Amino acid sequence: MRTMESFSFLLASLILMLSVLQANSQNYPQETKLFISCFSDYSRYSNFSVSEIIYTPQNPKSFNSILNLHIHNKRFKTQATSKPLAIITARSENHVHATVKCAKSNGIQVRIRSGGHDYEGLSYVSDVSYVVLDMFPLHKIDLDMESGTAWVQAGATLGELYYQIANKSNVLAFPAGVCSSLGTGGHFSGGGYGNLMRKYGLSVDNIIDAILVDANGILLDRKLMGEDLFWAIRGGGGASFGVIVAWKIKLVPVPPQVTVFRVKKSIKEDATDVAYQWQLVAPNLDKDLFIRVQPDVVNGTVIVSFIGQFLGPIERLLRLVNESFPELGLKQSDCTEMPWINSTLFWYDLPIGTPIEALLPTNQEPPSIYTKGKSDYVKKPIPKEALKSIWDLMIKYNNIWMQWNPYGGRMAEISPKATPFPHRAGNLFLIQYSVFWTEDGAEANNRYLNYSRSFYEFMTPYVSSFPREAFLNYRDIDIGAKNPSTSNNLVDSLKYASKLFKENVERLLIVKTRVDPSNFFSYEQSIPTQN
Numbered sequence: 001m002r003t004m005e006s007f008s009f010l011l012a013s014l015i016l017m018l019s020v021l022q023a024n025s026q027n028y029p030q031e032t033k034l035f036i037s038c039f040s041d042y043s044r045y046s047n048f049s050v051s052e053i054i055y056t057p058q059n060p061k062s063f064n065s066i067l068n069l070h071i072h073n074k075r076f077k078t079q080a081t082s083k084p085l086a087i088i089t090a091r092s093e094n095h096v097h098a099t100v101k102c103a104k105s106n107g108i109q110v111r112i113r114s115g116g117h118d119y120e121g122l123s124y125v126s127d128v129s130y131v132v133l134d135m136f137p138l139h140k141i142d143l144d145m146e147s148g149t150a151w152v153q154a155g156a157t158l159g160e161l162y163y164q165i166a167n168k169s170n171v172l173a174f175p176a177g178v179c180s181s182l183g184t185g186g187h188f189s190g191g192g193y194g195n196l197m198r199k200y201g202l203s204v205d206n207i208i209d210a211i212l213v214d215a216n217g218i219l220l221d222r223k224l225m226g227e228d229l230f231w232a233i234r235g236g237g238g239a240s241f242g243v244i245v246a247w248k249i250k251l252v253p254v255p256p257q258v259t260v261f262r263v264k265k266s267i268k269e270d271a272t273d274v275a276y277q278w279q280l281v282a283p284n285l286d287k288d289l290f291i292r293v294q295p296d297v298v299n300g301t302v303i304v305s306f307i308g309q310f311l312g313p314i315e316r317l318l319r320l321v322n323e324s325f326p327e328l329g330l331k332q333s334d335c336t337e338m339p340w341i342n343s344t345l346f347w348y349d350l351p352i353g354t355p356i357e358a359l360l361p362t363n364q365e366p367p368s369i370y371t372k373g374k375s376d377y378v379k380k381p382i383p384k385e386a387l388k389s390i391w392d393l394m395i396k397y398n399n400i401w402m403q404w405n406p407y408g409g410r411m412a413e414i415s416p417k418a419t420p421f422p423h424r425a426g427n428l429f430l431i432q433y434s435v436f437w438t439e440d441g442a443e444a445n446n447r448y449l450n451y452s453r454s455f456y457e458f459m460t461p462y463v464s465s466f467p468r469e470a471f472l473n474y475r476d477i478d479i480g481a482k483n484p485s486t487s488n489n490l491v492d493s494l495k496y497a498s499k500l501f502k503e504n505v506e507r508l509l510i511v512k513t514r515v516d517p518s519n520f521f522s523y524e525q526s527i528p529t530q531n
């Protein structure tokens with residue numbers, strides 16, 4: 001009786017599902033129809049129905065909620081923003097395989113999205129026919145404490161990774177970024193740095209294997225993909241080469257308690273002198289100490305925050321700072337000792353005592369404002385007089401915010417050719433510029449983009465040149481971009497590629513041409529093929 005009941009329930013559900021699909025399919029554009037029919041063939045044996053996996057604009061409610069779930073920049077959340085034919089929410093490698101196969105056979109572009117934090121929205125916006133391959137449902141993290149390694153799926157966020165590590169150990173960590181909602185798919189494949197960088201390098205310096213689906217839809221691990229491709233995806237941007245399904249990472253040791261501090265100084269006090277001195281000492285400090293500088297406009301003046309993390313106790317930190325950076329005037333009362341996992345919340349600017357569950361993703365649409373990001377590398381200290389003129393311009397524009405992240409330490413020991421990320425020895429610090437606004441409309445958009453560009457122009461004499469280097473993860477199409485539909489132009493591409501990868505461009509071109517000769521994985525700043 002029970003089996004009969006469940007059988008008829010199943011049958012009824014099946015009929016309902018089919019009729020829903022049927023009803024909608026009548027409205028699908030031809031391209032979508034072909035893609036879905038191909039996808040259905042490939043996922044015949046999947047445990048999920050196609051309607052659970054694929055979202056289309058023909059069902060606007062569910063489509064918009066899935067699309068917006070990983071849009072963080074309001075610039076790409078407007079009516080005018082182009083929309084994909086479909087979003088495929090991958091729940092298994094098979095769905096990745098099917099998406100690549102069916103998009104390729106139907107001449108449709110794929111945009112790959114993990115956390116959706118791309119500053120230019122390149123993981124979900126395109127100007128040709130495209131689908132979004134959304135990786136967020138693939139977020140499993142398998143820790144192996146014996147070997148101190150983990151397999152992390154591309155859709156896992158940094159917050160989930162940190163949380164899972166801390167669940168198993170308070171003396172292991174992973175060097176990666178601050179924002180807990182970043183996806184490991186995009187973040188790691190663009191390098192991935194955070195406040196453990198001076199001790200352990202980038203995320204990519206601590207990745208030991210990966211699973212990728214290539215342009216033929218084939219699933220490859222490190223051994224199968226070979227060392228060239230494995231090299232390329234660790235900093236060269238994954239989306240030029242394939243879809244990263246998972247990374248194998250090596251965890252790094254941290255003490256049971258780390259010390260953090262945040263010291264704020266106004267330029268009306270000694271902020272300029274201290275920021276100047278910071279440039280001389282921060283890249284040469286003990287590797288256990290990372291001090292970020294964050295100049296910000298507050299009430300019409302500039303407040304410079306010195307935010308630090310030390311892999312050790314307060315007394316040792318105070319002794320070290322007193323010896324090498326007394327200008328900071330660090331006091332015991334500025335410092336707090338806490339487990340590494342709590343420090344990830346501190347860096348995210350959450351009050352001390354916030355439960356670590358705050359690291360976990362919610363399934364709510366994230367709040368968004370309009371932002372524009374840029375980056376620069378500094379190789380010689382910026383003179384005090386120049387610092388003053390920089391503060392003046394920040395005050396004039398009012399909405400610019402910067403982060404200066406010190407290099408040196410482990411970063412200077414790793415060869416610039418070890419990974420595609422070339423910015424190693426010789427860099428004092430990385431600047432991130434961020435302009436943000438809340439007003440809607442084209443006028444505001446142009447005005448603030450203009451601020452961002454003018455500020456960048458103003459910084460020219462103080463930063464790297466020939467090439468003016470840039471950091472891939474701080475995506476900025478102003479440094480050069482190609483039209484992905486019409487151009488595989490080497491000259492256009494070399495413009496941005498040389499800034500992002502310097503002398504590694506050639507090897508990236510060779511790998512790209514070998515693994516994706518038809519240039520299936522193409523976007524505004526992808527690596528082109530040589531032909």
Ligand SMILES: Cc1cc2nc3c(=O)[nH]c(=O)nc-3n(C[C@H](O)[C@H](O)[C@H](O)COP(=O)(O)OP(=O)(O)OC[C@H]3O[C@@H](n4cnc5c(N)ncnc54)[C@H](O)[C@@H]3O)c2cc1C
Nearest residue numbers: 114115116117118123177178183185186187193238239244
């Ligand atoms: C608030 C904030 C804080 C940040 N802090 C840091 C920081 O501390 N350190 C740092 O290094 N960066 C930082 N970033 C930049 C961040 O690392 C990049 O935006 C990164 O690309 C985000 O990855 P994602 O998966 O969230 O983004 P997505 O938008 O999903 O992807 C970014 C790029 O990677 C590609 N991609 C995504 N998933 C895959 C995949 N599975 N396979 C192949 N290609 C893929 C996309 O197609 C796109 O080209 C920050 C960004 C923000 C918005």
Ligand SMILES: *[C@@H]1O[C@H](CO)[C@@H](O)[C@H](O)[C@H]1NC(C)=O
Nearest residue numbers: 044045046047048091092094
């Ligand atoms: C379907 O689910 C079962 C049980 O969880 C699992 O063993 C099987 O591998 C899954 N099949 C596919 C194609 O994912």
Ligand SMILES: *[C@@H]1O[C@H](CO)[C@@H](O)[C@H](O)[C@H]1NC(C)=O
Nearest residue numbers: 163164165166167168169170
């Ligand atoms: C780890 O997670 C499990 C399952 O959620 C939980 O029961 C346990 O208390 C956690 N342990 C620590 C140390 O956080």
Ligand SMILES: *[C@@H]1O[C@H](CO)[C@@H](O)[C@H](O)[C@H]1NC(C)=O
Nearest residue numbers: 264266297298299300301303
């Ligand atoms: C800015 O000025 C306002 C009004 O004078 C004051 O209430 C506020 O505390 C100031 N903010 C900061 C961060 O100093």
Ligand SMILES: *[C@@H]1O[C@H](CO)[C@@H](O)[C@H](O)[C@H]1NC(C)=O
Nearest residue numbers: 318319320321322323326330
């Ligand atoms: C800092 O160093 C000076 C000498 O260099 C010493 O006199 C002073 O006591 C030290 N202060 C602390 C807090 O260690």
Ligand SMILES: *[C@@H]1O[C@H](CO)[C@@H](O)[C@H](O)[C@H]1NC(C)=O
Nearest residue numbers: 337338342352353354355356
């Ligand atoms: C660290 O986080 C845990 C879990 O949320 C909390 O119980 C503890 O009080 C925190 N410690 C500090 C120093 O913030």
Ligand SMILES: *[C@@H]1O[C@H](CO)[C@@H](O)[C@H](O)[C@H]1NC(C)=O
Nearest residue numbers: 443446447448449450451454
């Ligand atoms: C951009 O800024 C420049 C220089 O400040 C100015 O001349 C120009 O008019 C601005 N353009 C817009 C669209 O605001």
